[in-house]
Amino acid sequence: MKNKLAEFRKQNKYSQNRLAELLGVSRQTIISIEKGKYNPSLPLALQIARTFHTQVESIFF
Known part of the structure; x- marks a missing residue:
């Protein structure tokens, strides 16, 4: 991803x-x-998105 x-x-x-x-x-x-070597779990991806006040789709695609 x-x-x-x-x-x-x-x-x-x-x-x-x-x-x-x-x-x-x-x-x-x-x-x-x-580096794209590890895909975060859904809870971690959501936490990352919240940290940057954006949607998961804005960071991960």
């Missing part, structure tokens, strides 16, 4: 570490999602 997580993260001036802390996951998880 492709995603725009890195774009959203950078636009909001979050480091990978800070985003990981906010979401309760590891920095490695954020890196893997951004």
